Amino acid sequence: MNLRAPVTLLDVAQRAGVSVATASRVLNGGDRVPRPELQERVRAAADALGYTPNAQAQALAKSSTNVVGILVHDIEDPYFAAIANGVMRAADERNLLVMLASTFRDAEREIAYLASLRAQRARAAVMIGSRRTDAESLARTASEVGSFLNSGAGLALVSQSGMPAHTIEPDNRAGAAELARSLAGLGWRKFGILGGPEALATARDRRDGFLAGLADSGLEPVAVEYGDFTRDGGYAAAEELLDRGADVDCLFAVNDVMAVGAMSALRARGIDVPGRLGVAGFDDIATLRDVWPGLTTVRLPLEQMGRRALELAIEGGEPSVETFKAEVVLRESTARA
Amino acid sequence: MNLRAPVTLLDVAQRAGVSVATASRVLNGGDRVPRPELQERVRAAADALGYTPNAQAQALAKSSTNVVGILVHDIEDPYFAAIANGVMRAADERNLLVMLASTFRDAEREIAYLASLRAQRARAAVMIGSRRTDAESLARTASEVGSFLNSGAGLALVSQSGMPAHTIEPDNRAGAAELARSLAGLGWRKFGILGGPEALATARDRRDGFLAGLADSGLEPVAVEYGDFTRDGGYAAAEELLDRGADVDCLFAVNDVMAVGAMSALRARGIDVPGRLGVAGFDDIATLRDVWPGLTTVRLPLEQMGRRALELAIEGGEPSVETFKAEVVLRESTARA
DNA sequence: CTGTTAGCGCATTCAT
DNA sequence: ATGAATGCGCTAACAG
Numbered sequence A, B: 001m002n003l004r005a006p007v008t009l010l011d012v013a014q015r016a017g018v019s020v021a022t023a024s025r026v027l028n029g030g031d032r033v034p035r036p037e038l039q040e041r042v043r044a045a046a047d048a049l050g051y052t053p054n055a056q057a058q059a060l061a062k063s064s065t066n067v068v069g070i071l072v073h074d075i076e077d078p079y080f081a082a083i084a085n086g087v088m089r090a091a092d093e094r095n096l097l098v099m100l101a102s103t104f105r106d107a108e109r110e111i112a113y114l115a116s117l118r119a120q121r122a123r124a125a126v127m128i129g130s131r132r133t134d135a136e137s138l139a140r141t142a143s144e145v146g147s148f149l150n151s152g153a154g155l156a157l158v159s160q161s162g163m164p165a166h167t168i169e170p171d172n173r174a175g176a177a178e179l180a181r182s183l184a185g186l187g188w189r190k191f192g193i194l195g196g197p198e199a200l201a202t203a204r205d206r207r208d209g210f211l212a213g214l215a216d217s218g219l220e221p222v223a224v225e226y227g228d229f230t231r232d233g234g235y236a237a238a239e240e241l242l243d244r245g246a247d248v249d250c251l252f253a254v255n256d257v258m259a260v261g262a263m264s265a266l267r268a269r270g271i272d273v274p275g276r277l278g279v280a281g282f283d284d285i286a287t288l289r290d291v292w293p294g295l296t297t298v299r300l301p302l303e304q305m306g307r308r309a310l311e312l313a314i315e316g317g318e319p320s321v322e323t324f325k326a327e328v329v330l331r332e333s334t335a336r337a
Numbered sequence C: 001c002t003g004t005t006a007g008c009g010c011a012t013t014c015a016t
Numbered sequence D: 001a002t003g004a005a006t007g008c009g010c011t012a013a014c015a016g
Helices: A009-016 A020-028 A036-049 A055-062 A078-093 A107-119 A135-150 A172-186 A201-216 A231-243 A256-268 A302-315 B009-016 B020-028 B036-049 B055-062 B078-093 B107-119 B135-150 B172-186 B201-216 B231-243 B256-268 B302-315
Strands: A067-072 A097-102 A124-128 A154-158 A166-170 A191-195 A223-226 A250-253 A278-280 A297-299 A321-324 A327-329 B067-072 B097-102 B124-128 B154-158 B166-170 B191-195 B223-226 B250-253 B278-280 B297-299 B321-324 B327-329
Touching: A009 A020, A009 A036, A020 A036, A055 B055, A067 A078, A067 A107, A067 A302, A078 A097, A078 A124, A078 A256, A078 A302, A078 B078, A078 B097, A097 A107, A097 B078, A107 A124, A107 A135, A124 A302, A135 A154, A154 A302, A166 A172, A166 A302, A172 A201, A172 A250, A172 A278, A172 A297, A172 A327, A191 A201, A191 A231, A191 A256, A223 A231, A231 A250, A231 A256, A250 A256, A256 A278, A302 A321, B009 B020, B009 B036, B020 B036, B067 B078, B067 B107, B067 B302, B078 B097, B078 B124, B078 B256, B078 B302, B097 B107, B107 B124, B107 B135, B124 B302, B135 B154, B154 B302, B166 B172, B166 B302, B172 B201, B172 B250, B172 B278, B172 B297, B172 B327, B191 B201, B191 B231, B191 B256, B223 B231, B231 B250, B231 B256, B250 B256, B256 B278, B302 B321
Parallel strands: A067 A097, A067 A124, A097 B097, A124 A154, A154 A166, A166 A321, A191 A223, A191 A250, A250 A278, B067 B097, B067 B124, B124 B154, B154 B166, B166 B321, B191 B223, B191 B250, B250 B278
Antiparallel strands: A297 A327, B297 B327
């Protein structure tokens, strides 16, 4: 009740006329509990004084915390938000506190955050999103990942393989391949691919999968254009491709936000979708399910992937790899007249 | 390097042949630094051993942490994600670690999280989003807020007034009023309002502001329908309003996600926007800027609001109220033929 | 300038 | 069943 009055366990114990040990036992549980009468006395004293255990001290004493970390590239990107949401729900169910960091796609920042989590003695961490395959920074990240693991904490990565930790992989290749076959089945023939940065495994896999799917249908892309893995990247790539005068009838963007950017670019040029050009994306971002024409895409169980990642990170054990299937969702943006 | 080997400051000190105090001084800084030679010895020993300071112990020793908390209703909602992003950027600049909790709109959970932050001795916290004005739970929240503040931590609320802490308020009323006047100026006359839960101040203020703006133009709404503050809420409210056969020519949804839901409902019924019905929202969610027809809305400086909230929370001091202006953004969804 | 020492708040043996 | 004492890892006086 008083201003700035750090009430400690000792205060509570004294007011209740017991030892700190006893107070600790009733307020924390775990151990064999004291006699009912004492319990009440302690509890009464505790909230009379407005006692709040000092989590830092507890952590130090039992050398273990209940905090887990989440690393994402950008929490505003709905893809990451969805996965992070799954991690957070799972954490909440286990009474774990979450430290969330947005790395803004900066490898240095990411490494620094991981180190911070280690300093916090976090119980586990989940890293979401694929890293650029730049040899040097990848090595430095791997090194920090090693230290993290060695500290005894658990770790799981989503969409990033090659690290000695649990891995959750969306089946990007298979999903993209199936999408390609579905699109071909619909009658589309002249495909243009809007790829992401070559350094991102996720972007590469989706492109390659799509290519493989086309091949299955005896087709190959008319054009491939690359851009950032963002809305603006999709917009720019689409413009580029159009400027080059590529003779395409359907565009596949390696993720939904790029696809939406591309649709805006087409609209700006008065190109009707799907009338003159079909458009498809990947992810099935919930927030984008109401765009018009409805975007054909490949659905990923984002939230579940997040949940599972946390479970694996907490469980620890030998590194494992779990793949989550993707499912094609056909909507109006690729409907044939 | 070794598995599960908690390297402590003492280990480093011994290996460097100095005292823990010295080791602490060079590894942490702050104090006057020891002679260069010792510094190197300590640093060398530190990373030879792979030393990582124990943040818990540090916090306990200097009774202060560098963690701040963020409470949002739902991190998947782009509105919250945008504000949280601002908070996180500001935190990053100050080298503060962020604990993020999604309360899933559960008051109990929110209170529990605040208590956890207190237990963690968080330096400050930012609560985003307006709470339901349910008397009892509001009182309990207020109580926990009081405790939090009393613990010496800073606090700032975004979109929630009435608490004895710093407050960031978007100017919902003025923004909605200006939107109403703009729309009226465009020639729209028969307005339907898709309101949010009456218990949410944000939803109420926007509706009331819109009403006031209409009044300024000598108009009043033809119909008002309420729904959840979500995409589905907007969809349902729009259907409801249509089913009642309300004679409207323009719909105002109190936020963008509701507006987008409403647009889908209209589309499902073959109602052209803006041909037969205009539609407007509020927030100017970035992810929705590519919907078609482009959604007329009211832009809020979401990220800046988040940044400012953190600054205020960290600064502490007397509770203040800062209002952020909103700006009408006219797009195709309310264009008159 | 550097080393010694006493807490920080709590969990936990070990006695009683 | 309870209390006393020790240590968790580190910082901050206080000495030397």
